[in-house]
Each structure stands twice: as C-alpha cells, then as structure tokens.
Amino acid sequence: MERTTVQPTKGADVSGRRQRNARGEGSRLTDDIVQGALALIDRTNGAEAVTLRAVAREVGIAAPSIYAHFADRDAIVLAVTARLFDDLTAAITAAMDAAPDDPVERLVAGCQEYVRYGLANEARYRVLFSGGRSAAAGDYCKPVTIGPHGRPVLEFGAEALAELDHSIEECVRAGLSASTDVLADSTAVWVALHGTVTLRAALRAFPWPEPVEDFVRQLVLRLAKVTRPA
Amino acid sequence: MERTTVQPTKGADVSGRRQRNARGEGSRLTDDIVQGALALIDRTNGAEAVTLRAVAREVGIAAPSIYAHFADRDAIVLAVTARLFDDLTAAITAAMDAAPDDPVERLVAGCQEYVRYGLANEARYRVLFSGGRSAAAGDYCKPVTIGPHGRPVLEFGAEALAELDHSIEECVRAGLSASTDVLADSTAVWVALHGTVTLRAALRAFPWPEPVEDFVRQLVLRLAKVTRPA
DNA sequence: TGTACATCAGTGAACGCGCGTTCACTGATGTAC
DNA sequence: TGTACATCAGTGAACGCGCGTTCACTGATGTAC
Numbered sequence: 001m002e003r004t005t006v007q008p009t010k011g012a013d014v015s016g017r018r019q020r021n022a023r024g025e026g027s028r029l030t031d032d033i034v035q036g037a038l039a040l041i042d043r044t045n046g047a048e049a050v051t052l053r054a055v056a057r058e059v060g061i062a063a064p065s066i067y068a069h070f071a072d073r074d075a076i077v078l079a080v081t082a083r084l085f086d087d088l089t090a091a092i093t094a095a096m097d098a099a100p101d102d103p104v105e106r107l108v109a110g111c112q113e114y115v116r117y118g119l120a121n122e123a124r125y126r127v128l129f130s131g132g133r134s135a136a137a138g139d140y141c142k143p144v145t146i147g148p149h150g151r152p153v154l155e156f157g158a159e160a161l162a163e164l165d166h167s168i169e170e171c172v173r174a175g176l177s178a179s180t181d182v183l184a185d186s187t188a189v190w191v192a193l194h195g196t197v198t199l200r201a202a203l204r205a206f207p208w209p210e211p212v213e214d215f216v217r218q219l220v221l222r223l224a225k226v227t228r229p230a
Numbered sequence: 231m232e233r234t235t236v237q238p239t240k241g242a243d244v245s246g247r248r249q250r251n252a253r254g255e256g257s258r259l260t261d262d263i264v265q266g267a268l269a270l271i272d273r274t275n276g277a278e279a280v281t282l283r284a285v286a287r288e289v290g291i292a293a294p295s296i297y298a299h300f301a302d303r304d305a306i307v308l309a310v311t312a313r314l315f316d317d318l319t320a321a322i323t324a325a326m327d328a329a330p331d332d333p334v335e336r337l338v339a340g341c342q343e344y345v346r347y348g349l350a351n352e353a354r355y356r357v358l359f360s361g362g363r364s365a366a367a368g369d370y371c372k373p374v375t376i377g378p379h380g381r382p383v384l385e386f387g388a389e390a391l392a393e394l395d396h397s398i399e400e401c402v403r404a405g406l407s408a409s410t411d412v413l414a415d416s417t418a419v420w421v422a423l424h425g426t427v428t429l430r431a432a433l434r435a436f437p438w439p440e441p442v443e444d445f446v447r448q449l450v451l452r453l454a455k456v457t458r459p460a
Numbered sequence: 461t462g463t464a465c466a467t468c469a470g471t472g473a474a475c476g477c478g479c480g481t482t483c484a485c486t487g488a489t490g491t492a493c
Numbered sequence: 494t495g496t497a498c499a500t501c502a503g504t505g506a507a508c509g510c511g512c513g514t515t516c517a518c519t520g521a522t523g524t525a526c
Binding site: 021022023024025026029061062064068 | 500501502503504505
C-alpha cells in the first residue's frame with residue numbers, strides 16, 4: 001500500500017541532486033535516465049542534445065553512474081526509441097477504437113492520429129523515423145534490437161504497415177474500397193502520412209492546407225481507393 | 231586560352247596542403263569550401279560532420295582561413311543548401327524536358343526524378359529538407375536567405391510547389407486530370423514524394439514495392455486525379 | 461628600370477569548452493554468524 | 494541481540510579529444526614613384 005500511495009519524489013531535489021535509490025531499487029534509475037533523455041529531446045527539439053553528460057545533469061546524477069545502466073549513449077537513445085514506438089502504437093490504437101464503428105472511419109482516424117502525434121511530438125517522431133542520423137543511421141538498416149523488451153525498428157515498421165494493411169483490407173471486405181493491391185496501397189498511405197508529418201514539421205511557416213485532418217482524410221481516401229456506397 | 235585549357239589542380243596536393251590562390255583569385259576558396267563541405271556530407275552521409283575544422287582539413291587549409299569567406303559553420307551549410315536547391319531544380323527540369331510531350335508524362339517524369347535524386351543523394355536531400363536539425367532547425371521557420379544568390383528555403387518550397395501546381399494545371403487543361411483544387415492536390419503530391427524519399431531512405435532494408443518509378447507513378451496519378459481518356 | 465610599400469591570401473599557436481570514458485573511492489544497508 | 498562483512502548505488506577527479514574562435518604573424522605580389 002505504502003509503496004503505491006507514498007510515492008517518493010523520484011526526481012532531483014532542490015539542489016539538483018537526486019536522492020539515491022534504496023537497495024534493490026537501483027534499476028529505477030534506468031527508467032529515470034530514459035525519461036531524462038526524453039525530456040532533453042522534447043526541450044531541445046532533437047536527439048543530438050542527448051549526451052551522456054547532459055542526461056546525467058537532467059537526472060541529477062554523476063555522468064559515470066549511467067554506465068551501470070547503459071553501455072553508451074546509443075543504448076540510451078535505443079531505449080528511448082523503444083518507448084516511443086509503444087507510445088505511438090498505443091495512441092493510434094486508442095484513436096481507432098474511439099472512432100465510429102465503420103472500417104473507413106477507423107482507417108481515417110488511425111491515420112489522422114498518426115499525423116497528429118507526429119506534429120505534436122516533432123522531435124520524438126524524428127527520433128523514430130529519421131534515424132540516429134550519424135552513427136545509428138547505419139544500424140537502422142540492420143534489424144537492430146532496441147530496449148529491454150524492444151523490437152527491431154524494421155519489425156515495428158512491418159507491424160505498423162500490417163495494421164494499415166488490415167485496416168484497408170476491412171474496407172475492401174465491406175465493399176468500401178476498390179483496392180486490388182492492398183499492400184502497395186498501404187505502403188502508399190504510410191509514405192504519404194510520413195511525408196505530411198516531416199514536411200510540415202520542416203517547413204512550419206509554409207501555407208499548408210488546413211485543417212490537416214481534412215487533408216489527411218483526402219489523402220487516405222484517394223490512396224486507399226475508398227468508394228463510398230452511392 | 232591557357233586559362234581554360236591548363237586547369238591548375240585546385241585541390242590539395244600530395245601533402246594534403248592546397249596551393250595558395252593567386253592574387254585576386256582568393257574567392258576561389260569560397261567555392262572550394264562549399265565543395266569540401268559537400269564532399270564531407272556525401273562521405274559521412276550527413277551534415278553533422280561539417281565542422282569548420284573538418285572542412286578545412288578536407289580542403290587542405292588552416293581552419294582560421296575559412297573566416298575570410300564564411301562567418302561561421304552555419305553560413306557554409308547555407309551556401310551548400312543554396313547550391314543543392316539549384317542542383318535539384320536543374321535535375322527535375324531536365325527530366326521533364328526529356329519526357330514525351332504529354333502533360334501527364336511530364337508531371338510523372340518530374341516527380342520520378344525528384345524521388346530518384348532524393349534516393350541517390352540521401353544526405354544531400356536531408357540537408358535540403360530535414361533542416362539543419364539543431365541550430366538551423368529554428369531558422370527554417372523564418373524565411374532565411376541562403377547563399378550569395380540564394381533564395382529563402384520557404385521561397386524554394388513555394389517555387390517547387392508552383393512548378394508542380396503548373397504541371398497539374400496543364401493536365402486539367404488537357405482534360406487529363408479531374409482535379410478541382412489543384413493547389414491542395416499539388417501539396418498532396420509533394421508530401422507523398424517527400425515521404426517516399428525519406429521513409430525509403432530511413433528504412434532501406436524494408437521490402438518496398440519495386441520498382442520505385444512505378445510506385446511513384448501510381449502515387450501521382452491518384453493524387454493528381456489523372457483520368458486517362460477512355 | 462629599381463625599389464619601397466600596401467595589400468592579399470592565407471598560417472600557427474593558443475584559449476576555453478563539452479564531450480566520452482577510466483579509475484579508485486565512499487557510504488548506506490542488508491545479511492551471516 | 495550484536496557485529497563484521499559483502500554488496501549495492503552511486504561519486505569525484507582526471508585523461509585526451511575535437512571543437513569554434515582569437516590573435517599576431519608571414520610571405521608572395523602587384524603598384525606608385
């Protein structure tokens with residue numbers, strides 16, 4: 001009981017110095033490091049600021065303390081990546097479940113949430129899909145395993161695409177899509193969503209069609225060959 | 231005559247030390263610095279390696295020599311950006327001119343070249359549209375002027391979009407497109423092309439539909455509402 | 461034609477900074493006897 | 494119950510590195526007289 005109600009302040013105290021974990025609770029710092037890295041990514045709008053020392057400062061510990069939890073900087077970023085993939089997946093699933101019980105509306109809602117998440121969390125989205133840029137960029141080609149329970153990035157991509165594929169397939173089955181190559185059309189939709197997020201994020205000041213939800217809807221309806229019953 | 235035939239080796243000599251420019255020719259180093267930065271971008275697959283010292287090493291000069299030509303690191307990257315925009319524009323124009331004399335084929339050829347260029351020059355493309363990431367990322371929001379004859383990035387975006395807009399408009403005029411909102415549809419096409427380039431580049435190992443030219447064609451035909459005469 | 465001088469096109473050494481990483485350590489706390 | 498000890502969860506100082514930037518300088522070359 002106490003354990004759940006009397007939540008100790010896990011973060012840094014007033015002096016910026018975090019209180020030491022109790023014996024056996026050392027692994028909590030692993031989580032805090034990931035959280036710190038995430039905070040750093042959000043605040044600086046990019047993953048480049050995620051240095052060992054910066055993360056240590058953010059969490060309120062000495063830099064070498066990180067080595068007990070992560071092998072190096074890249075390991076931290078990979079752990080963050082794993083968490084973000086779960087975040088995005090959960091957000092999309094929730095949006096689809098909240099949509100009206102109609103295959104097209106579910107598809108559109110999922111796609112809209114994908115774009116909404118990407119634009120609301122620009123830096124996080126970039127960590128997910130723009131690669132670690134320098135070193136990690138190469139790794140994204142090999143199916144590298146991420147995080148403790150993490151899946152390979154490629155596998156996530158496959159999952160996301162499978163989800164989309166399934167969603168469009170449902171539309172076809174309901175006679176609402178004329179797609180004859182569902183996999184190709186799923187890919188087209190994914191690529192268009194990704195482009196919407198990244199290009200809008202890169203050129204914020206551009207006079208994009210608004211609202212973005214309508215733009216996404218049109219994109220999806222056309223690429224998934226949705227045919228509303230006459 | 232001599233000037234054009236007896237081209238002096240402008241680069242670094244055997245010792246890695248570049249020969250000093252003749253009097254009055256000092257501005258040549260400006261070009262060489264941009265070239266060096268570009269070489270660095272291509273070789274390291276990203277713009278992060280473009281440091282003042284690295285560029286100086288690449289060109290074969292002392293680091294402080296750069297200050298006579300560029301205010302700082304960002305100025306170099308902006309000059310590179312300006313050159314790359316011209317590169318991309320020229321490539322697309324050439325491809326469209328080489329296409330059959332048909333509005334749809336011209337449109338498709340331009341879009342295919344856009345994607346081809348992006349995938350063949352991944353790092354360059356990222357410099358253009360993924361922002362300077364850290365510091366420059368903020369600048370891309372304001373219309374910052376780039377290079378000596380450079381245009382703002384936003385303006386380039388507007389030009390590219392205008393070109394696309396014009397191209398689709400031609401299709402409409404020829405009765406080959408059913409688009410009723412050409413600007414919105416141009417935006418959709420651009421966004422989809424951008425997504426194709428960046429997502430394929432980020433996840434090289436993914437089983438993407440091949441060949442990419444056909445994929446792009448389908449994307450464009452659908453988003454630009456092309457209606458081939460029956 | 462000769463020579464002093466200004467200018468141009470750079471150089472070399474040095475600075476302070478933040479970084480990743482190493483090393484020996486410290487101090488609280490649970491456990492065996 | 495008391496106490497020695499092992500373990501856990503970290504710390505602090507130091508290293509070498511590459512970075513941007515500054516400063517005073519150098520040496521070739523064109524130009525004025």
